[in-house]
Amino acid sequence: MKQTRTQSPSTDADRARDKMYSRSGQILFQMSYFKTFVKRSERPGIGRSIRSGAQPSCTVNINGLSWQIMIKACECAGTAAIPTCIDIGLHCLGDKTDMAWSCRAAAQFSVVSFKKSGECLLKRRGLDSFDVYTANCVGSVHDCAYTVEELMDPENGFYDEKADTVTFKAEIVVEEPIGMPGARLEDTLLINGEFVNVNKHLLAGYSKFFRILFFGENAEEKPNIQIDDVPNAVANFERLIATMCPQNEEELDDFCVEGVLLLANRFLLDSVVNRCVEFLLTKSKKSAICKFRLAHQCGIIGMKEKILKEMTKEDFAVSWENYMDNCSEVTKMGAEAMNELSERHTELLETE
Template sequence: MSETEGTDLKGVVRLRIDKVAELGAEATFSPAEKIAKLPWRLEVLKTAGEGQHSPPTLAVYVWCNWLNKSNSWSCRAIVKFIIKSRELDFVRNFEHNFCAKQPFVNWTRLLDPGSSSYSSSHDSKEYEDSSLEIEAQICVKEIIGYGVPTKEDQMFVNGNIFVVNKFLLAAHSPYFRAFFFEDRFRECQTQTFEINDKEVDVDMFGIMLSCIYPDNGKPNGLVFVNF
């Protein structure tokens, strides 16, 4: 990924569903896209109706930065959903503070063979092969509680180098708080740190860092508000 990729405040996430009639309750996810340096993706699944005789619905969810479980941040964005079938398009606009799940189109309007979209019989090949194209046009307006500090420190974990910010790691972990800043630790006087422990899984350590520090900075032109 280039330095500028994912820094734009606007972007599009797309997902194509082939053979819509076979879509079940198991979620289908789009590839992740970077918008405003945050990861975004779509989730689509069939959900039960609210009442006993209510028809099921096609739920389209939009996820932002789903690996970061902290309650201290939010991202305000305007999203335009577009769902395209053979003859019928749905469009919905909304503004939301993410993470968000947004149920969308009534399932039977897309799959009912008697509707204007699908006039063929339920067991026809044309019905079985019907598809949907789902698109979310995202415009990020504000990120709150997510001003990202500069990475200034190097950490070697079993010989693998990670560029980190010791203040951010210390805020998330009592271990790192002691590791970086208690007087009896030599590491508090330097910007280069080493962990040599065969019990430490390097891959999992990298995943942990991506969760608490998911990107290298913030895009230009975006409002960041820190607590």
């Protein structure tokens, strides 16, 4: 009997991609201490008043942007101490410093009954009414959406008195944002058996390795790359992808730069190699011997020569601070690199 190939990897990959860039989604917000929120009283057992400002839900990613429900006690009716209405709104966590992006989104709000198997009632707004979100306008609010009285009326089944909660829901439709930096990571790649979001066209454009992997004659539909020689391979690969975006200036640090550089060198991603080299030469606090070892390991001749030339006797000093680090670095080198270091050390000693 002919065996059919399992479809689970593709299904999981498609699900991961669709979740990240789905056009629609929903947010459930079970708001705790609801009575204390609307009455401005103290939380039981805590002894401090609940915040009077907007209360955010968890964050959900829809079509490449992060979104939240915001709940606020409306003070246009009643008093600040005892509001009679609740505002509900949608908040986008887009970059407030980037004036280029914009996005259209629509939301329908409702309240979930805790008595009727999660039935959604008191619907407000519709999914055909879109608002425009930008860096200058990241939220839209439905003022006085609900009265406190209707939410807390026991007959309506919205307020769970025992748990002191009301659950709000938002169905959201988000059109593809425009003006966003970087490429949308709409593809997936298996790294050590784990799915990582990538843009295969972007990778192929920068690397011959990925050009062959994704579009070569023997390209697989869902390729799997096994990385055994770099610790935390999946996390470092995700950092590598993020580093490809010029706007992500803070992606590199001394904790990850070695792993990112080794992967970029292996996969022929010269643009990322260049960023790693720049970071190591201008910002990194790693020892000169560590930088030399990385340059030699990756065959970056110019960087290696520069580091050797600028080394001082202090870089070779055997002190309590750098002894263990230098020993660790030396044990990772081959004979050729150790000879080059030895020659440089001898040169420095002869200048005394």
